Amino acid sequence: MKASRIASAMLGYNRPRLVASIVGVGVAFFLVQAQFGLLVGWIHTCTALVRHADVDLWVMARQTPAFDYGTAIPRQRIYQARSVPGVAWTEGMFVAWNVWQRGDGRHVNVQLVGLDRSGVGGPWEMAAGVVNAVHRPQTVIVDHLYRKALGVVGIGEDFELVGQRARVGGLSRGVRTLSACPFVFTSLAQAIRYDRRYRDDQITYVIVRCKPGADVGAVQREMSGRIPGAEVLTTAEFVGRSARYWMLETGIGITVIVTAVLGLAVGTVILSQTLFAITQDNLAHYSMLLAVGFSGRTLVMMILGQALVLGVSGMLLGIALLLPAAWLSAQTPIPLETTPGIFMTLCGVSLLTCLAASIFSVRRLGMVDPVSVFHG
C-alpha cells in the first residue's frame, strides 16, 4: 500500500465530511469563476458596440470617459477626418441618453444610438427585421432581451421617444447594456430629430476605417493634429477606456473582484479546516507511520495530495455548476462569460490556494512525536 493510497483512504474514510468539503470548495470555486465571469461579461457588454463596429479609429470630444458618455462634436469632423491621408471611410454616430415611453405610460431611460448610412456601429445580429430599418422614418430597433422592459411585443408597434413617435422596425439580438438603459437604434438624422439638445450639425462620434495597409498609429497621430479639440482613439484604446470607466471608476469591477477574493477566501478556509480536521483525526496514524519509518517528507506529500484531491474535486463540481449557469445567463441581460486565459488562471490560483490551505495541517504534522506510539 503506497503513501498515495493511504492518503486517499484517509480522505475517504469519513464520507459525509469529504462530500461536505467538496461541496464547500466547489461552491466557493463557482463563486470565484462566476464573479470573474460577471466581470468579463460586463466588460464585453460595456464595450460591445465599440468592438462590433469593426472600425479603426474613433473621433470624440476630449475626455469622453466611456462610449455611453459621448458629448456633441461638430459634424464637420467627419469630413476633417476623411481628409487625412490613409483614411478610407468615415461616418458619424450619435449616442445620447433619452426617454422612452411605454404603451402603459411608464417612462424608461434608454441610450439612443443614431447610425449613419451604412449602419456601422449598430446591431451585429438581428432576431427580427434588418438593420437598415433604422433609415425608415421614425423607426427604431430595440433588442429582444429588453422587450419586456420597453413594453415591446413585436415589430410594427408604436411608442414615444422624447415625445415623438417611434415605430419598432426590428429586433436585435445580444445588444446588452450595463447601465440598465437599453440601446435603441435609429438613423443619425432621426436621432438628432428626437434629441433636441443636439443641433443638426452635431454628432457624437466619427468612426473611421483606414485604407488597407495604412499605419493606423500614423493616421491617428495625423488626425489628432488636424482636429483640434477632439480626441482620436483606436478601437482598442476606446474599449480599454470604456471598460476602465465602468469597472474602476464606477466601482462595479472592484465590487466583483472583492466578492471573488472573498469566494477564494471562503474556499481556502473550508479546505484548510477540512484538511486540519483530517490531519488532527489521524495524528495517531501519522505518528505510527513516522515510527515505522515513513519520512516526514512523505507525510507532507500525503497532506498536499489530499489538498489537491479536495481542490480538484471541488473545482470539477464548480465547473459542473458553472456550465449551466453560463448557459442560462446567456439568455439574460447579465451574462457569465470567461476567456480561456482567465479560466485557466483562476484554476491555477485556486489550486495554489488549496496547497496554501494545507499549511496549518503541515505545521500540525511537524509537531507529531513518533515516540507517542508507545503511549497507549
Next chain:
Amino acid sequence: MNAVIVAQGLTKEYPSGEGCDRVLREVGLTVRRGETCLLLGPSGSGKTTLLSILGCLLSPTAGTLAIAGDTVPFGDRAALAELRRTRIGFVFQNSRLLPFASAYDNVALAAANAGVPSAELDARIHGLLTAVKMDRHRDKRPAELSGGMRQRIALARALVHQPVLVLADEPTAALDRHTGRTVVDLLLEHSRSQAAGLIVVTHDEHLSDGFDRVIRLNEGALTEDER
C-alpha cells in the same frame, strides 16, 4: 557480528526546573540475533524510554547504540527513519492499524515502505497472514476484527520486511490472558524463525515463559538480567 543490539551507557535526561530528571541511567544491553527478551519494570521505570531509544525514535543524552553492527547516528533523522523502515519491526500496545485499510493493506504498507520488491510482496504477506492464522480475514478492516486478531495483523506488519530487531510495547495489555499468551507465542515463534532479536516490554510477570532472557528495569537502571 551476531549482536543485533549493542547499547552502552544509554542515559536519558529531561530538563526539570533548574535541574534535570534522569529517566535512564547508563544502560548497557546486548541482544543477539534470534534472542528473545522480556523487559519488565514498574510504571516510570524507563521501559518506554529505553524502547524508544532502541527503536531509534528518541535520542539518548549520552551513550551509544549499534544495530546489527552499525552505530546509530542519532543526529541524522533520515538515517534513523531508514533504520526503522528496514531493520526494525514494531508491535504497539493498541496495534495501531490504519482503520481505513484492510488487514492485507496494513501489512502491505510496511512492506512497500521497506522496499520489499513487489514481486515478493504478495507471497510474503500471504505467508505471514497464514502463519498468524489471519489469511481468511485479509480483506477485513480493523473494526471488523477482535483485539487479538488486530494484534496478529500488527505482528505480521512488524515482521513482513524481515527486520533484524522486533520491539513490542505492552502487546498484550488490551487482551485477555489467553489471547495475550497466543500473541506472545506467535511473536516468539516468528521472531526466532526470522532470527530477529525480540524485546517485549510488559508489566505482566506471567508472560516470561518462553523468553530467553528477562530484564528488569527500575528507576532507569537495569537491575536484573536473567538468562
